[in-house]
């Protein structure tokens with residue numbers, strides 16, 4: 001992964017909070033994760049996203065020490081915690097865990113839950129640390145309550161305080177907001193991110209929610225079928241997806257066969273854009289178009305037709321069928337609705353430089369062995 005630590009002087013010499021080098025885990029003949037490469041600088045909050053079964057939980061379990069890798073090396077704050085010969089037990093890894101169901105101890109009150117992992121500290125320091133953590137998550141007034149006397153959001157804050165109490169090098173958060181209802185989720189998410197930032201804690205947050213992955217992560221790791229497809233800043237993952245899978249998984253995307261000739265990208269809807277640096281090219285590609293890049297203009301002589309509408313509140317998603325039978329989608333403002341059947345001219349918003357694919361991989365430079373048409 002392109003995971004160079006920030007260049008600031010404070011962190012330039014510090015080892016990454018977490019590294020995975022060639023980490024592989026198989027379950028019998030089934031692939032859990034394969035050859036994971038990841039380096040997370042201290043203080044980052046990385047979101048881990050991918051479809052069900054892609055290996056997110058396996059990755060967290062390997063880092064936490066709940067699984068042993070079959071191959072590769074894991075380090076936490078510069079210390080090897082797992083490799084071919086070494087295996088550090090979970091309680092000695094400086095890794096904190098926050099689960100979806102909060103997993104608080106029901107028979108312990110809030111203060112005792114937070115105190116749980118601090119048994120190595122003298123009692124007075126323990127008390128002080130618990131007090132500091134409860135202040136941090138704004139729950140000091142509920143210190144004597146038991147988990148069943150708390151709301152879902154409060155339980156989540158206790159779980160976070162408990163994970164942070166022993167000053168872990170990394171906190172792993174496994175879908176921490178998914179059991180909260182929609183109205184609460186946004187606030188708890190903002191509070192959690194603020195707490196992690198305030199304490200400078202490095203976090204790895206697993207989520208199923210693409211908006212959450214993009215909005216919360218300083219970096220987004222997209223997994224598919226046990227491998228990392230792309231690990232990058234959110235803007236790059238969305239605007240410059242590395243693969244066809246990432247393009248389709250992170251946001252809506254449609255794909256059209258296209259052609260680049262003398263730096264001009266054309267497809268069924270006409271000229272899409274210029275492709276700087278492709279002046280000598282004559283190659284077939286697929287172009288990735290996102291609904292916010294696709295513009296529609298009603299025109300009686302147009303061959304494309306609006307084929308379906310979806311009202312999303314702020315926007316109306318228009319599905320358009322082209323003459324070839326292929327479809328594109330276009331976001332329109334909430335007050336624009338072209339009825340089904342309307343003939344429309346389809347264009348791409350000015351300034352768009354869409355992702356180009358050859359096979360399943362994005363290309364930014366002309367492919368060497370690209371197909372060239374036979375000239376008569």
Ligand SMILES: Nc1ncnc2c1ncn2[C@@H]1O[C@H](COP(=O)(O)OP(=O)(O)OP(=O)(O)O)[C@@H](O)[C@H]1O
Nearest residue numbers: 027030031032050051052053054055056057058059
């Ligand atoms: N204990 C196990 N025994 C056998 N196979 C397993 C085991 N745990 C995970 N797997 C398999 O490893 C792969 C990765 O699973 P994992 O739980 O890491 O996926 P995930 O991305 O967390 O999925 P989800 O989003 O549904 O929780 C899957 O194919 C899964 O069936």
